[in-house]
Amino acid sequence: MSLARVQHFSVSLDGFATGEGQSLEAPFGHAGERLHTWMFDTRWGRAMLGKSGGTGGVDDAFLRLFAPGVGAEIMGAHKFGHPGWHQDPEWKGWWGPNPPFHTPVFVLTHHPRPSIEMEGGTTFHFLDASPADALKTAREAAAGQDVRIGGGPTVIRDFLAAGLVDHLHVVVVPILLGRGVRLWDGLEGLEQDYETEAVSTPSGVTHVTFARKGL
Amino acid sequence: MSLARVQHFSVSLDGFATGEGQSLEAPFGHAGERLHTWMFDTRWGRAMLGKSGGTGGVDDAFLRLFAPGVGAEIMGAHKFGHPGWHQDPEWKGWWGPNPPFHTPVFVLTHHPRPSIEMEGGTTFHFLDASPADALKTAREAAAGQDVRIGGGPTVIRDFLAAGLVDHLHVVVVPILLGRGVRLWDGLEGLEQDYETEAVSTPSGVTHVTFARKGL
Numbered sequence: 001m002s003l004a005r006v007q008h009f010s011v012s013l014d015g016f017a018t019g020e021g022q023s024l025e026a027p028f029g030h031a032g033e034r035l036h037t038w039m040f041d042t043r044w045g046r047a048m049l050g051k052s053g054g055t056g057g058v059d060d061a062f063l064r065l066f067a068p069g070v071g072a073e074i075m076g077a078h079k080f081g082h083p084g085w086h087q088d089p090e091w092k093g094w095w096g097p098n099p100p101f102h103t104p105v106f107v108l109t110h111h112p113r114p115s116i117e118m119e120g121g122t123t124f125h126f127l128d129a130s131p132a133d134a135l136k137t138a139r140e141a142a143a144g145q146d147v148r149i150g151g152g153p154t155v156i157r158d159f160l161a162a163g164l165v166d167h168l169h170v171v172v173v174p175i176l177l178g179r180g181v182r183l184w185d186g187l188e189g190l191e192q193d194y195e196t197e198a199v200s201t202p203s204g205v206t207h208v209t210f211a212r213k214g215l
Numbered sequence: 216m217s218l219a220r221v222q223h224f225s226v227s228l229d230g231f232a233t234g235e236g237q238s239l240e241a242p243f244g245h246a247g248e249r250l251h252t253w254m255f256d257t258r259w260g261r262a263m264l265g266k267s268g269g270t271g272g273v274d275d276a277f278l279r280l281f282a283p284g285v286g287a288e289i290m291g292a293h294k295f296g297h298p299g300w301h302q303d304p305e306w307k308g309w310w311g312p313n314p315p316f317h318t319p320v321f322v323l324t325h326h327p328r329p330s331i332e333m334e335g336g337t338t339f340h341f342l343d344a345s346p347a348d349a350l351k352t353a354r355e356a357a358a359g360q361d362v363r364i365g366g367g368p369t370v371i372r373d374f375l376a377a378g379l380v381d382h383l384h385v386v387v388v389p390i391l392l393g394r395g396v397r398l399w400d401g402l403e404g405l406e407q408d409y410e411t412e413a414v415s416t417p418s419g420v421t422h423v424t425f426a427r428k429g430l
Binding site: 013014015172174175176177178179184185186187188189190191196197198199200204205206208 | 228229387389390391392393394399400402403404405406411412413414419420421423
């Protein structure tokens with residue numbers, strides 16, 4: 001069965017998944033990298049930066065679930081690029097020539113453009129579609145594997161509100177960003193459809209998982 | 216040294232400390248008791264209800280810190296009563312003739328009234344004062360012991376924003392209330408002045424503590 005999964009999506013204690021003022025220079029606005037430093041202390045995170053060492057506990061274990069079993073990703077226009085990227089025909093995402101996805105990636109945008117094939121198996125496709133239709137398209141591309149709902153917060157919220165997410169993994173970072181884009185708005189009672197679990201780790205973050213009941 | 220402490224203050228995962236629609240019948244609005252069920256499963260919580268049994272782990276340990284070393288409480292008007300209580304001269308709080316505080320309690324209100332002496336050592340005093348002035352008054356009454364900042368969320372936020380809280384203990388409950396009164400608004404960067412720690416427990420809640428640096 002192909003699940004729709006949100007993986008290690010970081011939010012601040014006050015619920016912001018990205019800061020205010022996203023730009024080419026500041027992909028997460030005033031938040032900077034503060035929501036993601038926990039990742040860079042793990043073995044997985046350090047290996048991504050070409051370094052050795054790091055922690056090998058729960059934080060690392062969750063990060064290692066990033067690729068296995070995932071056949072496609074859906075992301076929002078704000079994850080793919082800075083405000084205005086659709087006016088730049090050369091923009092190919094933040095991640096350089098070999099992005100870390102290594103699968104088809106469907107970018108939700110009101111400004112579709114031709115697909116872009118990158119190195120390493122990542123191909124960016126551009127869709128102007130509802131969450132349900134985008135998921136259907138991504139599932140076909142995933143060929144029976146899971147689909148990652150990759151963010152940003154607005155996209156994840158839309159998929160949650162539409163009841164399309166089977167497994168949600170949120171990482172609560174104990175900082176107060178104060179402003180930015182909230183993940184949780186308008187999701188009253190979401191937990192009723194899920195088995196939830198919370199586990200804090202020595203890095204200070206808390207992993208909260210929502211697994212759809214009956215799956 | 217007399218500290219100002221917030222103790223086991225429950226918020227939903229989306230940051231609400233009370234629901235929408237507080238009334239005489241619904242002290243927490245549409246949230247009901249959902250933010251507090253974790254308490255009622257502990258030995259401490261069950262004993263409060265005249266029952267035996269319950270859990271004896273981290274949840275219980277934190278609850279047992281409620282009374283020791285605390286010499287006074289400050290609470291807001293919305294914690295003391297339903298909307299409009301100040302028009303009811305007979306209103307003496309939600310807690311019956313013997314409230315669980317057993318110390319002086321200072322109720323912040325724009326409608327002060329004469330103090331009310333209850334059974335068991337609780338006396339309600341009514342103050343129209345700033346957070347700093349209220350804390351000064353409560354400290355004198357506490358005679359060297361700590362002052363509990365008892366809530367609700369608006370009062371705690373005001374004390375945090377004024378830099379008056381020495382120890383903050385928040386309990387994140389994995390439910391999404393969707394609406395109500397938020398705790399965290401306007402507190403960007405609060406963590407910079409505190410040592411923080413997060414510990415989740417088998418009940419599903421996560422205890423997040425902020426201890427002022429250098430104290």
